[in-house]
Amino acid sequence: MFDYTYLPAPNLIPQLIEMMIKIIFIFTLNIGFFAPILGYVERKQSALMQDRIGANRADIFGYTLGGLFHIMSDAIKLIVKEDFIPRGADKVLHTFAPFAAVVPTLLAFAVIPFGGKYNLWGHETNLVIADLDVGILFVFAAGSLATYGSVIAGWSSNNNWSLLGAVRVASQMLSYEVAMGLTLVGVFMVYHTLSLTEIAAGQEEFFHWGIFLQPVGFFLFIACALAENKRVPFDTPEAESELVAGYFTEYSGLKFAMFWMAEFLEIVTIAAILVGVFFGAWHIPFLSDDSLLNFLAGIFGLNFGSLFTMLVHTGVFWLKVAMFIGFLMLIRWSLPRFRYDQVMKLGWKIILPLSLANIVVTGIILLMVN
């Protein structure tokens, strides 16, 4: 049945340290950098696009740094705000909902690779927290659990708007979850794997990037991902002109911030998946991993060479991610909101059949190529 042996002892300590460093890195980057900075970017970007000056008042000794101190003042404000629970609301569920919204979005990063495999001073490093065989299914699983946070928030608030938002969010996320899975099936067929590390490794050559092999899949996926993210043009569950703030109308303080954090982290996840699946992950166009490693190793020696290769690759990856985040956030101020029936129609009647057709076409082309 079960063996009582513990984990393999010899390389346990370096592995554990490596794992902790990677987890701390991902958490710091997401919670400490992306979540607050995206709040600032959102405000500043909307100001720019609407010809306003925008967030520029918070200052320390008269210095405003273009409004960057608003990140700090926002954080302080959100932390010390009153935690409001309306009368008639289910207190336990109301408190549990932001927890259920944030945890899955943080978990999704476990399988996203932000660099390749490197040999540093004899220690094999794989820049992904958990290199699971099921790969992207883990992200889908986390995404399907993320629905509950919004639904429970809307349900427990004892508010008409919240409940309407919850029902809308549930059926919107369900509809696009199916389509999102199907849009990526073509990618799995091309790279014959579900593992994000292997998909990324298969894109070393520039013309093997997912965007060239699965162009239709890319556009369908980005539409589905936006809908799952519940942002404009798919923000019917939280449409402020219809439903106040939708499912999180009755939230304040950090609990409110947690829903926003979940949304921003979802943007980061989507951008990371877009980069990892369609835009060559950490690979630099026309520069293979080996030639970069050889070049740097020639200058700095093998160990420092691989260390710098690792840093360059990680930097390239997050730079690409940052570019896609910028693109995804640009959409918010560029497009009007869809009507709810249009959202559902797009999901079921356009994206779903198109992604099935994409699978069939990919299948036939793959057969002809082989």
Place this chain on the structure above:
Amino acid sequence: MLNQYIPVLFMIVAAAGTATGMIILTTLLGPKKEFSDKMEPFECGVSPVSDPASRFSLSFYVIAMLFIVFDIEAVFLFPWAVIYTKLGVFGLVEMMVFVLVLVVGLAYVWKKGALEWE
């Protein structure tokens, strides 16, 4: 093979810890002043005239059921896609049969108007 899940467990603990910490922080800090009018659920400034107890359109429920069916279809497609190049023509035909049956289902739903929103 099991070792690959250890980081996932750590991630779960770390994520749950972060979320719990934030909730505890917001519950402890901040003022707590309760009075009757403030505790009302938000309804554009007036007292709520209706309890959120009304029932919803059945379409939502139909969508949820259809979702499960098509989700299971997608679940079959994932492993199939991984070994597709090994299966070759046989793989294409067997999945075409599978998908066609479900496309018939989708067409039926479409025709019956279950995807329409009034």
Place this chain on the structure above:
Amino acid sequence: MQLLIFYVFGFIAIFAAVSMIVVKQPVMSALFLIVNMLCLAGLYALLDAHLIAALQVIVYAGAIMVLVLFVIMLLNLREKKGLITRHKVAMQGIGVVIVAFVFVLIAASMDFVSFSQAGAVSAEFGTVAGVAKTLFTDFILPFEIASVLLLVAIIGAVILSKSRT
């Protein structure tokens, strides 16, 4: 280590299952059922059934439980007193008898299961490619029949929702 993780998951699974029945608030019940299913996914992962573990979360915890929550929301089930007021003790008695019967069945069937092969699985067992190979070659007929089953489910869903209009 494995045994420890097994006990943790197993204990939480049983705790969640019991709580699901005991808790009066329907949404809480549904949440405990989700916790239970997540723990089952963990147990599958312990058994090297990686794909099944992921699908357990996607299909059961992610899809089917959303439907359950939907029904709770659509029918607006808040905390209600027990629906069964008459013969309460008798009903509980019947429940206990049924549960006891199932336990006896499980205990009896233990004898027929051989544990000798457990642990001796190939590296491919339970992985996506491994499951796919078996499913799409050896079990092709059940797989195709599954599509018919799903078609029936689609038609059933539409007819049920349209019958009253």
